Amino acid sequence: MAPIGDFVAAFFVIGLFSFIYRDNIWYKFAEYTFVGVGMGVTITVAYWNVLNQTIGPIVNNAAYIFVPALILGFLTLFRVSRNYGWISRSSLAVMFATTMAIRVMVTIQSQVVQQILPAIRAPIINTDPITGISNLFAATGLAAACYYFVFTRVDMPRTIQRPSDWFAKYGQYVIMAYLGASYANVMTGRVSMFIERILFLCRTFGIV
Amino acid sequence: MKISDFWEKYYRQVLYTLMIALTVFVFVNPIGLPLVVMKNSIDYYEAVESLPPHSIVTVGVNYGGGAWGEVGSANIAFIKHCIMKDLRMVFYSRYVEGPLMLEKVIAGAGGKEALGEYGVDWVNLGYMAGGEAALASMMQSPDGWHKTFEYDQYRNKVSDLLLMEDLWDWQDVDLATEFITGSLLPVVNQWYVPYRTPIICSAIGANTPETKMYYDAGQVVGYLGSMRGSAEYEKLTGFYADALSSVEALSLVLFLAAISIIVGNIEDRWKGSKNISTGGR
Numbered sequence: 001m002a003p004i005g006d007f008v009a010a011f012f013v014i015g016l017f018s019f020i021y022r023d024n025i026w027y028k029f030a031e032y033t034f035v036g037v038g039m040g041v042t043i044t045v046a047y048w049n050v051l052n053q054t055i056g057p058i059v060n061n062a063a064y065i066f067v068p069a070l071i072l073g074f075l076t077l078f079r080v081s082r083n084y085g086w087i088s089r090s091s092l093a094v095m096f097a098t099t100m101a102i103r104v105m106v107t108i109q110s111q112v113v114q115q116i117l118p119a120i121r122a123p124i125i126n127t128d129p130i131t132g133i134s135n136l137f138a139a140t141g142l143a144a145a146c147y148y149f150v151f152t153r154v155d156m157p158r159t160i161q162r163p164s165d166w167f168a169k170y171g172q173y174v175i176m177a178y179l180g181a182s183y184a185n186v187m188t189g190r191v192s193m194f195i196e197r198i199l200f201l202c203r204t205f206g207i208v
Numbered sequence: 209m210k211i212s213d214f215w216e217k218y219y220r221q222v223l224y225t226l227m228i229a230l231t232v233f234v235f236v237n238p239i240g241l242p243l244v245v246m247k248n249s250i251d252y253y254e255a256v257e258s259l260p261p262h263s264i265v266t267v268g269v270n271y272g273g274g275a276w277g278e279v280g281s282a283n284i285a286f287i288k289h290c291i292m293k294d295l296r297m298v299f300y301s302r303y304v305e306g307p308l309m310l311e312k313v314i315a316g317a318g319g320k321e322a323l324g325e326y327g328v329d330w331v332n333l334g335y336m337a338g339g340e341a342a343l344a345s346m347m348q349s350p351d352g353w354h355k356t357f358e359y360d361q362y363r364n365k366v367s368d369l370l371l372m373e374d375l376w377d378w379q380d381v382d383l384a385t386e387f388i389t390g391s392l393l394p395v396v397n398q399w400y401v402p403y404r405t406p407i408i409c410s411a412i413g414a415n416t417p418e419t420k421m422y423y424d425a426g427q428v429v430g431y432l433g434s435m436r437g438s439a440e441y442e443k444l445t446g447f448y449a450d451a452l453s454s455v456e457a458l459s460l461v462l463f464l465a466a467i468s469i470i471v472g473n474i475e476d477r478w479k480g481s482k483n484i485s486t487g488g489r
Contacts, residue, residue, distance in 0.1 A: 020224045045304045049337050052359045061358075102341055106397040110427060114401070118425045138424070182417045185434065188462065189278055189413030191227075192435040195457045196277025198231045199450060208235045 002204045010204045013197050116142070144171030223468060227461050234457040241456050248423055249440035252430030255383060255408045256286070261294040263382035264375055269313070271389040272305035275412050279387045280309070281451035282410045282438035284316040286385065288447040291322060296371055300333040300357070302342065303389070307334050307361055316449060326362075327369040334361030340394040347378035347399055378403040386410070392419050392428070400427045410437065 015030030054070050057063035072094055078087040119142045122135035147164070148171030202208045215222070259265070267286070271279055290297050301307055310332060314320055323330045336342045336356065345356045353375050357366045366372050374380060378399070386395055386409045399405040409431045411419040416433035423431050432441050435458055438451035 020221060041308070042304050045307070045335050046337070049335055052334075052363070053336070053357070057358050098341060099339075102344055103397060106401045107393070109401045110393065110396045110422075114427060115421065115425050178417065182414070185413040185416045187413070187465065188434055188436075188458070189275075191458060191461050191465070192277040192413065192454070193274055194227065195231050195435075195454050195461065196280075196450070198228060198457075199235060199454060202232060202235050207232065 002206075006200075006204045010201055013201060017197075140170070141174040144168070145174050147171050148175065223464075226464060230460045230464060231457040234460060235453065238453060239456055241459055243436075243439055243443060243452070243455065245440045245443060246433075246437075248420070248431050248433070249437055249444065250430070251423075252408050252410075252432055252437075253289075253441060253444040255406060255429045256289050256293060256295070259293060259295055259382055263295050264371075264380055265290055265295050265297050265383045265385055266381055267297050267299045268384070268386040268388070268395070269299055269301045269306040269310045270303040271309060271387055271412070272303060273309070275389045276309070276312070277450075277454065278412045278434045279389075279410045279432075279438060280313065280316075281435075281449035281454075282432050282441050283309075283313045283387050284449045285438070285442050285445050285447040285451075286387075286410070287313060287317040287323065289445045291317070291324070296328075296374075297323070297330040298333065298353075298371065298375060299331065299361075300346075301335045302339060302394075304335060307332070327364070328371055331366075331369055331371050332361040333357045333366070334359075340398060343394050343398040347381070347403055347405070349377040349379070352377045353380075378405060381405055383408065388412070388415060391415060392422060396422055396427050410441075 012030040012033065015026040016034075018024055019027045050070075050073070054066050054073070058066050058070070072091040075091045076088045078084045081087075119139045122139060124132045124136045124139070127135070144167055148168045199208070209217075256265075269283065287297070299310055301310065314323065317323065320326065334357075338345070342356060346352045348355075354366055354372065360366055360369065381399075384395065384399055384405050384407045386392060386407065388409060389412050392407075392409050392411065392415065395407060395409075400407055406429050407427070408429050409419050409422075411431060411433060413434035416431075416437075419428065419431045419433070422428040432438055435451050435455055438449075439455040442448050442452045
């Protein structure tokens with residue numbers, strides 16, 4: 001016998017699935033309840049987070065280094081005010097600047113340098129044929145995708161064909177293949193969600 | 209009503225009904241489709257398997273209820289794997305729903321007792337705001353973890369926990385594990401680039417291509433991609449949750465989707481539709 005909470009969850013899941021037929025009051029009720037509960041969880045977690053991680057250290061350990069952060073965090077609440085919303089900009093400016101400072105250098109390392117080096121070093125000849133072809137495709141695909149962006153000139157008449165245009169076209173196909181694979185993965189994820197909920201319903205109602 | 213008119217009007221309902229029927233059928237009558245374990249999943253498994261007992265593993269539970277089907281099973285199997293290997297686990301979350309999901313995972317892994325003594329064998333540090341800045345702060349010498357987390361999820365002082373006496377900065381982390389719905393980039397940026405911390409990751413489908421990119425570049429030791437990856441890990445560890453049974457349904461439903469796309473394209477071509485370039489309905 002499933003606990004009562006599972007039946008409540010099943011009520012909302014079926015309500016959300018009822019949208020497959022058409023929009024209805026059961027679906028709307030389930031949707032609004034989900035949004036409300038989600039908001040409640042977020043606010044509660046944020047409240048305890050500020051209390052534990054910021055106010056706690058200030059009060060208990062005299063860690064006054066957190067005071068500017070607390071003030072800046074408080075100022076962001078002014079975003080809800082039409083007249084005083086501008087006050088929150090200083091907090092946002094600090095957030096953006098800090099994030100940029102933390103990210104920029106390491107992102108160049110992780111996304112550019114450490115991606116290019118393995119592509120160059122990947123063995124093409126002294127390995128098994130499948131890995132070799134795969135590595136060749138990855139290396140040329142990387143170069144072609146970069147070439148597609150870097151050397152595309154929008155001011156050039158479309159009738160003029162450069163000798164290297166085929167390489168840019170190859171880069172375009174590589175990008176399209178990546179987007180296709182990404183979309184297929186997203187779709188797989190959504191179907192996984194759907195299957196997990198069906199399994200949940202089956203268990204709740206004793207089908208499996 | 210003609211069949212074509214019925215299809216035109218109710219194609220969505222028909223497809224969903226077929227999907228539900230296929231899924232329920234597979235759950236009631238498992239087919240036993242073969243599942244090939246990919247190298248990335250083996251590397252993920254080996255990364256845990258190669259750790260000596262009492263190693264410290266950080267576990268980032270960074271997903272919500274929507275991702276449960278994709279990474280929840282892997283998370284349960286991972287905890288059981290760590291218990292079997294006698295590893296010490298430090299849970300944290302950058303996702304608001306993370307602590308809630310962790311409670312569900314712990315229940316699935318046999319309850320808190322199964323994880324060992326709290327504060328000695330495992331610790332739940334709870335949610336931490338701040339995103340990438342918080343990640344950078346955790347690993348900093350000499351006491352990043354203690355400065356970032358003052359209290360744990362259950363309001364214990366972190367400095368009072370025995371396990372945390374062995375976890376101060378990047379040098380104490382033997383393996384970082386991430387269960388994610390968002391990008392892995394912040395973790396790679398702040399943990400791999402400066403400190404070369406070994407990272408393994410279980411990602412949802414939408415983030416799998418990006419995670420593979422880090423894996424191919426050697427920035428990630430191993431990864432599990434979506435529900436299929438979870439099923440592969442369940443097969444490797446022998447700790448079965450839901451993924452291995454669900455992945456059969458996934459295969460059939462995706463097969464149905466592929467057939468639908470092909471049939472839909474043929475139908476559109478047959479009719480000489482002018483809307484082909486605008487995509488699906």
